[in-house]
Amino acid sequence: MRQEDAPDVDLENYSGKVPVLGVCYGAQLMAQKNGGNVLPSNIREYGRAKLSKVDQHNDLMKEISIDSQVWMSHADTIAELPDAYELIASTASVRVAAFKKKGEDTYGIQFHPEVTHSLEGKTILRNFVVHICGCAQDWTPDIFVETTVAGLKAQLGDDKVVMGLSGGVDSSVAATLIHHAIGKNLHCIFVDNGLLRKNEFEDVLHSYKDMGLNVKGVDAREQFYEALKGLTDPEDKRKAIGRVFIEVFDAEAHKIQNVKWLGQGTIYPDVIESVSVKGPSATIKSHHNVGGLPDFMKLKVVEPLNTLFKDEVRLVGKTLEIHQNILGRHPFPGPGLGIRILGDITPEKVHILQEVDHIFINGLKKAGLYDDVWQAGAILLPIQSVGVMGDERTYERVVSLRAVTSVDGMTADWCHLPYEFLADVSNEIINTVKGVNRVVYDISSKPPATIEWE
Numbered sequence: 001m002r003q004e005d006a007p008d009v010d011l012e013n014y015s016g017k018v019p020v021l022g023v024c025y026g027a028q029l030m031a032q033k034n035g036g037n038v039l040p041s042n043i044r045e046y047g048r049a050k051l052s053k054v055d056q057h058n059d060l061m062k063e064i065s066i067d068s069q070v071w072m073s074h075a076d077t078i079a080e081l082p083d084a085y086e087l088i089a090s091t092a093s094v095r096v097a098a099f100k101k102k103g104e105d106t107y108g109i110q111f112h113p114e115v116t117h118s119l120e121g122k123t124i125l126r127n128f129v130v131h132i133c134g135c136a137q138d139w140t141p142d143i144f145v146e147t148t149v150a151g152l153k154a155q156l157g158d159d160k161v162v163m164g165l166s167g168g169v170d171s172s173v174a175a176t177l178i179h180h181a182i183g184k185n186l187h188c189i190f191v192d193n194g195l196l197r198k199n200e201f202e203d204v205l206h207s208y209k210d211m212g213l214n215v216k217g218v219d220a221r222e223q224f225y226e227a228l229k230g231l232t233d234p235e236d237k238r239k240a241i242g243r244v245f246i247e248v249f250d251a252e253a254h255k256i257q258n259v260k261w262l263g264q265g266t267i268y269p270d271v272i273e274s275v276s277v278k279g280p281s282a283t284i285k286s287h288h289n290v291g292g293l294p295d296f297m298k299l300k301v302v303e304p305l306n307t308l309f310k311d312e313v314r315l316v317g318k319t320l321e322i323h324q325n326i327l328g329r330h331p332f333p334g335p336g337l338g339i340r341i342l343g344d345i346t347p348e349k350v351h352i353l354q355e356v357d358h359i360f361i362n363g364l365k366k367a368g369l370y371d372d373v374w375q376a377g378a379i380l381l382p383i384q385s386v387g388v389m390g391d392e393r394t395y396e397r398v399v400s401l402r403a404v405t406s407v408d409g410m411t412a413d414w415c416h417l418p419y420e421f422l423a424d425v426s427n428e429i430i431n432t433v434k435g436v437n438r439v440v441y442d443i444s445s446k447p448p449a450t451i452e453w454e
């Protein structure tokens with residue numbers, strides 16, 4: 001049942017004029033607004049479900065198996081379709097899993113084709129985008145680079161752009177594109193917030209200089225540690241990190257004369273997370289990627305990657321010949337180790353975690369497993385455990401290792417790393433990192449867990 005303040009769309013503007021595909025709430029909204037009935041369901045469906053009936057003659061459902069696995073996430077259900085609508089798929093518990101308006105390219109599906117657990121979701125999306133909407137599949141990274149660089153040249157002219165680099169894929173690729181367009185007029189800033197991985201500041205700065213980027217490294221570790229002192233709540237920590245980041249960045253940006261633009265490595269999933277009307281993503285975490293920099297900077301924003309997904313960004317990076325060290329890097333969130341140290345942050349804890357993380361990540365690289373993993377790292381838990389080393393009882397810290405596989409970061413499975421590998425890493429950590437006497441491995445998937453612990 002729709003709540004008063006539920007998001008609404010004026011479907012009259014679209015229905016029958018352009019192809020429309022409503023997904024989950026979108027499908028319910030379409031059904032409800034056209035005379036159907038949406039009711040709270042006795043059976044809430046969260047997770048995997050199997051289709052039981054599919055109209056394979058329908059354009060949207062072409063090539064979809066009768067018992068295809070789909071991903072559901074809903075409490076309400078479409079109890080009755082409007083008159084002019086026909087059913088094109090059902091599951092055992094949800095009769096209206098997909099529908100079409102007769103004589104129009106208007107479709108609704110209750111399940112989520114965009115997540116990888118809907119095994120044939122991509123085919124459904126392709127059917128819609130390519131066969132129903134008639135889009136040509138002619139995107140190539142080379143053409144993207146060519147048109148984007150030309151567009152940036154026209155947009156930026158002789159203006160100066162300032163941009164924060166994180167060592168990550170997105171900001172590095174975005175900066176390289178802008179650099180191709182305006183050269184030294186792009187001023188990059190890389191901040192050491194004291195929460196980076198071991199040696200990361202020096203290594204990344206070095207790679208950027210090798211790439212010809214005009215980049216300044218700023219050591220602001222003390223400022224971050226000071227602001228984080230005594231903070232334990234994850235959102236408070238994120239906010240403090242975000243706030244100090246902006247102060248440091250702003251102070252540096254003001255040292256450059258006449259800057260007009262702020263470059264950002266925003267990619268499409270960031271846009272989705274930030275604009276969601278009232279969905280869960282609005283409160284999952286505070287993100288400083290989109291619209292996070294202060295208004296008083298009065299800079300116009302340039303975001304050359306904001307229509308791309310991560311895999312496309314990597315393809316663009318390859319075309320730009322960015323080194324695999326940067327392109328293949330796992331995502332590493334801005335608050336860095338700050339959200340992998342549960343509870344309050346101290347330089348001593350950062351040091352311990354950097355050592356643990358280094359052993360784990362290096363181990364993955366040495367074992368040839370790094371590229372099979374979407375994201376990996378260690379988490380310093382706020383507990384101590386009893387152990388025995390030699391003849392002595394110890395009471396020391398516990399770390400959790402986390403490694404996940406994913407296609408887009410939206411959903412993720414814990415990575416089934418070989419036992420031998422985990423055993424070696426665990427031994428090395430406990431034998432060499434002073435202060436740690438226990439290593440555990442996180443075996444939760446997203447959802448319901450998240451990739452990061454905080």
Ligand SMILES: Nc1ncnc2c1ncn2[C@@H]1O[C@H](COP(=O)(O)OP(=O)(O)OP(=O)(O)O)[C@@H](O)[C@H]1O
Nearest residue numbers: 164165166168169170171189190191265289333334
């Ligand atoms: N240490 C840093 N120094 C300078 N800028 C940074 C730093 N960390 C983050 N940023 C800036 O903030 C943006 C968002 O950071 P976040 O870690 O959320 O990035 P992301 O979405 O994973 O992208 P990326 O792949 O560029 O790291 C980065 O793209 C970068 O512009």
